[in-house]
Amino acid sequence: MRVSIPARFTMMNRRWTVRLGTDLKKGVDGECRYEHAEIVLRPGMDKKYTEHTFLHELSHCIAGALGWETFNADEGKIDALGGALHQFLQTKTGKLE
Numbered sequence: 001m002r003v004s005i006p007a008r009f010t011m012m013n014r015r016w017t018v019r020l021g022t023d024l025k026k027g028v029d030g031e032c033r034y035e036h037a038e039i040v041l042r043p044g045m046d047k048k049y050t051e052h053t054f055l056h057e058l059s060h061c062i063a064g065a066l067g068w069e070t071f072n073a074d075e076g077k078i079d080a081l082g083g084a085l086h087q088f089l090q091t092k093t094g095k096l097e
C-alpha cells in the first residue's frame with residue numbers, strides 16, 4: 001500500500017508544511033526545518049524512498065516537538081522509527097469496528 005504524504009499537518013499546535021524543494025545541500029534527501037515548520041523533500045526520488053524520507057523527517061519533527069533532543073540527534077534511531085512507521089502504514093489493513 002502506498003503511503004500518502006500530506007502537504008500540511010499539525011504537530012503540537014504548530015502548523016507544518018511539506019514541500020518538494022531543490023534548496024537542499026548536496027547528498028541531503030530531506031530536511032526537517034523547525035524554524036520554518038516545514039519538511040523539505042528532494043524531488044524526483046523513488047516513491048517508496050520519498051515516503052521513507054518523509055517519515056524519517058516526521059520522526060525528527062515529533063522528537064523535536066517532544067523535546068527529545070538526544071533521541072533526535074540519533075540518526076540511526078530516527079531512521080529506525082521512520083522505517084517502522086513506514087512498515088505500519090504500508091501493511092495496515094481492515095478497520096476495527
Ligand SMILES: [Zn+2]
Pocket residue numbers: 056060075078
Ligand atoms: Zn535525519
